[in-house]
Amino acid sequence: MNTTTRADAGPGTLADRFEAAFGAAPDGVWAAPGRVNLIGEHTDYNEGFVLPFAIDKRAATAVRLRDDSTVRVLSTAGDQGLAEADTADLSPGAVTGWAKYPLGVVWALQQRGIEVPGFDLLLDSDVPLGAGLSSSHAIECAVVTALNELTGSGLGPEEMVTLTQHAENAFVGAPTGIMDQSASLRGASGHAVFLDCRDQSVELVPFRAQEAGLVLLVIDTKVAHSHADGGYASRRASCELGAQVLGVTALRDVAAADLEEARGLLDPLTFRRVRHVVTENDRVLQTVATLRSQGPAHIGRLLDASHASMRDDFEISCPELDLAVDAARRHGAIGARMTGGGFGGSAIALTAGRDERRVRGAVVRAFAEAGFTAPDIFTVTPAAGAGRLP
Structure with missing residues (x-):
């Protein structure tokens, strides 16, 4: 060095x-x-x-x-x-x-x-x-x-x-x-x-939240995570085990209708991991369809369901992420979920522009009351991909 x-x-x-x-x-x-x-x-x-x-x-x-x-x-x-x-x-x-x-x-x-x-x-x-x-x-x-x-x-x-x-x-x-x-x-x-x-x-897929009067808040919990740690690798191993037992190339090939049969073939932990992946795939498809037909104001329930699945079935959330999501929802967010690999990191909250200040304040207060490190909260918008700068 x-x-x-x-x-x-x-x-x-x-x-x-x-x-x-x-x-x-x-x-x-x-x-x-x-x-x-x-x-x-x-x-x-x-x-x-x-x-x-x-x-x-x-x-x-x-x-x-x-x-x-x-x-x-x-x-x-x-x-x-x-x-x-x-x-x-x-x-x-x-x-x-x-x-x-x-x-x-x-x-x-x-x-x-x-x-x-x-x-x-x-x-x-x-x-x-x-x-x-x-x-x-x-x-x-x-x-x-x-x-x-x-x-x-x-x-x-x-x-x-x-x-x-x-x-x-x-x-x-x-x-x-x-x-x-x-x-x-x-x-x-x-x-x-x-x-x-x-x-x-x-x-x-068009995602023009601002045109719909919405903002997408990122709530950085300040809980650092690492993809190289054992938690991420163990989740991936569970998914591979589930696919092997179910006789499919990948969990992409398991439909929601197959989950009851899968429950009888898998141990409880592996089943929960599989159920998250199968239902999350469905939620992605539903979100795409909803964005195209109704717009971003109508995807809140899907964001909420995704967080519940990651919290309960995949078990990759943490107290700070759960608090961020819950506080945002209680104070006006249309929908919220953790985002990224888990075990820390950020949550997102889709919020009406008129409610942004209230949601931000509620999350900050909730973190202070819980004794957590103050989060960093900011908005993001969809941007262009990689390239050479002028």
């Missing part, structure tokens, strides 16, 4: 700060957004359906290729110093800290037979860390977008999705699916991304 290089030297844009830190202008700046999952949790790795959208918070990377095999990565956060590695020496588990995300992308590109030269990279991100808004995937998607262009690899969005998933699974060690990358790489302003995780087909 070398802490002599500084990202905060000099004013101006990210390109200016890159030049101040590395002594030369970058080849360009690329950015990728975080995401909020409107509905469809833990269905992605079960080859099911999800409905996320890219948000107006993003990770931006200024990158300059080098003429050697050295990679130097630095963050404007300024508290971790400069990390260096050689592209020939990358291996799973060998890198710690945030540098494992860009270096994991390099490793995954190499696994595809793509030669990646050394480069310097400066990261600036306003996606909250540990909040369940996919801050790590935003970094990976910004980096793969940059390196895809700079190396002339010609990868399409679907290929970049699977490549970053491979980096996350095999290099970082987090057994995540393809939802986060798909939202970040394939998102569009004013739309949610209706993704079929079996074949990666995408339909953009």
Whole structure:
């Protein structure tokens, strides 16, 4: 670790700060957004359906290729110093800290037979860390977008999705699916991304809450979570066991009508995990249909049911998430649910604009009364996916 290089030297844009830190202008700046999952949790790795959208918070990377095999990565956060590695020496588990995300992308590109030269990279991100808004995937998607262009690899969005998933699974060690990358790489302003995780087909579904007089609040509980921990992996293992016992390729192939038969074949814990995935897939399809036919003001009951399923059947909520959801509902939210992988992170609350202030205040008071750390509450809107910045 070398802490002599500084990202905060000099004013101006990210390109200016890159030049101040590395002594030369970058080849360009690329950015990728975080995401909020409107509905469809833990269905992605079960080859099911999800409905996320890219948000107006993003990770931006200024990158300059080098003429050697050295990679130097630095963050404007300024508290971790400069990390260096050689592209020939990358291996799973060998890198710690945030540098494992860009270096994991390099490793995954190499696994595809793509030669990646050394480069310097400066990261600036306003996606909250540990909040369940996919801050790590935003970094990976910004980096793969940059390196895809700079190396002339010609990868399409679907290929970049699977490549970053491979980096996350095999290099970082987090057994995540393809939802986060798909939202970040394939998102569009004013739309949610209706993704079929079996074949990666995408339909953009209008989600214009503001036009309907609504806001989508994100309530960051400040309870940090990690996809690499045992809770996420154990849920995935339960789903795989359920599919094996039921004789299907993935839980996507189990219908709601099959659940009573499944109850008799599975142990109680595995059954509850399976029931969440099966009913959550149905809720995604119902949400898409409702958005198209009636608009966002009519999806509240589906958001509420999703949270109950994650709390009771999948057991990935926590007291802070439950309190955020309950307080928001009691004080006017149309619907609310935790979002993301669980065990902390954020909840979302769909709220009429006229009730936003009341809902915010109620959640803050409820956290104070419970002795919890004050939450961070902000609105998000659907944004465009990853790309090169002007």
